[in-house]
Amino acid sequence: MHPRQALLTSQLGLVVKNANTLSRSYSSVPDAVGSQDTVGGIVSNIAQHLGMGEFATGGLQLAVIGGFLAGFRYFGGYFVDYVKKRVIVTANFDSRDESYSWILNWLNEHPYSNVATQFSVSTVISRGAQRLPGEGLDSTAPAVYFLPAHGLHILRHKNRFMWLNRERPSPSVAAAGGQSNGPAERISISTFGRSRAPLHNLVLEARTLFIERDKSRTVVFAADQYGAWRRTRSRLKRPLSTIVISHTVKDRLVNDAKEFLESENFYAERGLPYRRGYLLYGQPGSGKSSMIHSLAGELGLNIYVVNLSNKSLTDDTLGELVSDTPSRCLLLIEDVDSAFVQRTQGSANSSVTFSGLLNAIDGVAAQEGRILCMTTNHIERLDPALIRPGRIDVRILFENASQAQAAELFRKFYPGLPTQDALKLSKEFSSHIPEKRFSMAHLQGYLMGQKNNPIAGANGIQEWVQRHENNGGSDSTAYDQDQEVEEFGNTGCISGTSTPVRPATPARPATPKRIPFTLPEVRKPDE
Numbered sequence: 001m002h003p004r005q006a007l008l009t010s011q012l013g014l015v016v017k018n019a020n021t022l023s024r025s026y027s028s029v030p031d032a033v034g035s036q037d038t039v040g041g042i043v044s045n046i047a048q049h050l051g052m053g054e055f056a057t058g059g060l061q062l063a064v065i066g067g068f069l070a071g072f073r074y075f076g077g078y079f080v081d082y083v084k085k086r087v088i089v090t091a092n093f094d095s096r097d098e099s100y101s102w103i104l105n106w107l108n109e110h111p112y113s114n115v116a117t118q119f120s121v122s123t124v125i126s127r128g129a130q131r132l133p134g135e136g137l138d139s140t141a142p143a144v145y146f147l148p149a150h151g152l153h154i155l156r157h158k159n160r161f162m163w164l165n166r167e168r169p170s171p172s173v174a175a176a177g178g179q180s181n182g183p184a185e186r187i188s189i190s191t192f193g194r195s196r197a198p199l200h201n202l203v204l205e206a207r208t209l210f211i212e213r214d215k216s217r218t219v220v221f222a223a224d225q226y227g228a229w230r231r232t233r234s235r236l237k238r239p240l241s242t243i244v245i246s247h248t249v250k251d252r253l254v255n256d257a258k259e260f261l262e263s264e265n266f267y268a269e270r271g272l273p274y275r276r277g278y279l280l281y282g283q284p285g286s287g288k289s290s291m292i293h294s295l296a297g298e299l300g301l302n303i304y305v306v307n308l309s310n311k312s313l314t315d316d317t318l319g320e321l322v323s324d325t326p327s328r329c330l331l332l333i334e335d336v337d338s339a340f341v342q343r344t345q346g347s348a349n350s351s352v353t354f355s356g357l358l359n360a361i362d363g364v365a366a367q368e369g370r371i372l373c374m375t376t377n378h379i380e381r382l383d384p385a386l387i388r389p390g391r392i393d394v395r396i397l398f399e400n401a402s403q404a405q406a407a408e409l410f411r412k413f414y415p416g417l418p419t420q421d422a423l424k425l426s427k428e429f430s431s432h433i434p435e436k437r438f439s440m441a442h443l444q445g446y447l448m449g450q451k452n453n454p455i456a457g458a459n460g461i462q463e464w465v466q467r468h469e470n471n472g473g474s475d476s477t478a479y480d481q482d483q484e485v486e487e488f489g490n491t492g493c494i495s496g497t498s499t500p501v502r503p504a505t506p507a508r509p510a511t512p513k514r515i516p517f518t519l520p521e522v523r524k525p526d527e
């Protein structure tokens with residue numbers, strides 16, 4: 001035999017011998033039973049039975065042992081997982097979900113965030129840890145949040161050890177995982193034990209903390225390019241008293257919305273879709289958006305804004321977005337005329353089709369308990385189907401400033417004035433303003449130039465008005481009628497009593513048409 005061959009044979013013999021020894025060591029059966037009962041023995045017996053040589057027997061024994069080890073490795077993972085599941089409880093949070101913001105906020109408040117040596121700094125608490133505009137604008141300096149950095153952290157909460165893993169997959173991993181909503185960040189929090197209660201309570205605590213933080217604010221969500229809602233900003237609630245419109249209109253609108261939110265049973269008992277739609281229409285800068293923000297604040301609802309001009313928005317994503325809104329929220333579609341002029345004209349400015357919009361508004365997936373608000377400066381351009389009863393239940397006309405509104409705006413603009421002075425100066429101010437000639441935004445702009453000088457504000461208005469009238473003014477022709485709420489049938493779909501709005505000619509009329517209404521009074525649902 002060749003010396004190398006002899007060496008190989010002797011080495012293999014050694015391995016086989018060791019394998020026999022090893023296989024014996026796994027056996028818990030006493031030697032008295034005989035070597036036949038060990039794994040090695042059984043394998044060699046089978047090998048002998050098959051007429052295999054010593055070399056092949058050793059190979060077979062090695063293969064069997066390798067198989068055992070591979071099997072242990074494979075099933076060992078399951079075993080470890082099984083044990084983990086029985087002694088460790090874990091909660092996972094995904095950045096695409098609102099609960100992620102609760103946890104980030106909770107972490108920011110947690111003492112660990114002050115001592116963590118690896119931490120990230122953020123000016124916003126938001127999903128996806130994205131830099132989003134708007135937060136902190138109400139204060140002079142933007143807020144700063146200190147959060148544990150990505151990676152593993154061990155912290156103590158309510159006398160319990162917990163470990164937290166904050167992970168952000170790379171975009172390639174997210175793409176491979178088919179995450180169409182963009183790469184998601186994840187936080188998992190674990191602790192020993194089988195009870196979910198500690199983590200359950202932690203989540204509830206985080207939610208309460210977050211709600212407290214937003215209590216005095218209205219949070220605005222907007223659809224991102226992936227078709228998911230993103231928190232874009234939160235604003236201090238705007239008091240209703242700062243909106244200068246007819247008090248009757250304001251009260252009726254707010255009461256109507258409040259009544260709706262309390263009438264779930266009424267709708268359920270009658271099998272009516274539980275939603276309510278408002279259309280705020282009229283002059284630019286007359287307070288439509290401000291009224292909606294104020295209304296949301298009053299009702300304690302967050303605002304979900306859909307921008308139909310967003311080219312990445314499709315019928316499907318719009319439908320998903322609407323069905324993804326919480327059951328209590330205000331869904332806002334601003335400047336709805338800019339995307340849809342008339343059904344027949346298609347949707348040149350939007351990837352969403354007209355029927356896609358209608359489906360999203362009242363399709364089966366549309367959320368119950370939702371308030372829909374649409375705004376437009378051109379009601380006459382809207383397709384009647386879009387604003388038919390059931391989709392839009394209440395219409396509110398916003399006009400340019402009346403003299404009474406101008407006077408009230410003046411008084412609210414200078415709240416520190418003694419009553420007598422406020423009355424005198426506001427009268428002087430408003431007397432020079434032609435009825436419904438200028439928008440409230442326009443007048444507010446003028447007053448901003450006289451922020452600290454109410455007397456100059458009152459005295460200078462005449463010259464300002466003359467100047468703007470000579471220039472043709474920047475406001476369009478005034479309406480000739482009073483502000484009012486126009487009320488369709490309460491139940492929307494089954495009404496059929498209202499007079500539909502005729503699609504107007506494409507040319508912009510000087511004076512928007514008033515829409516006739518059939519029910520002058522707001523009816524209570526249980527009347």
Ligand SMILES: Nc1ncnc2c1ncn2[C@@H]1O[C@H](COP(=O)(O)OP(=O)(O)OP(=O)(O)O)[C@@H](O)[C@H]1O
Nearest residue numbers: 242243244245283284285286287288289290440441
């Ligand atoms: N009726 C009003 N009461 C108080 N402030 C008003 C009123 N109307 C307008 N403003 C002020 O004018 C500015 C613009 O108002 P807002 O955006 O609400 O108008 P809009 O009708 O929604 O305008 P557009 O149709 O152009 O979107 C805001 O700063 C708001 O405070």
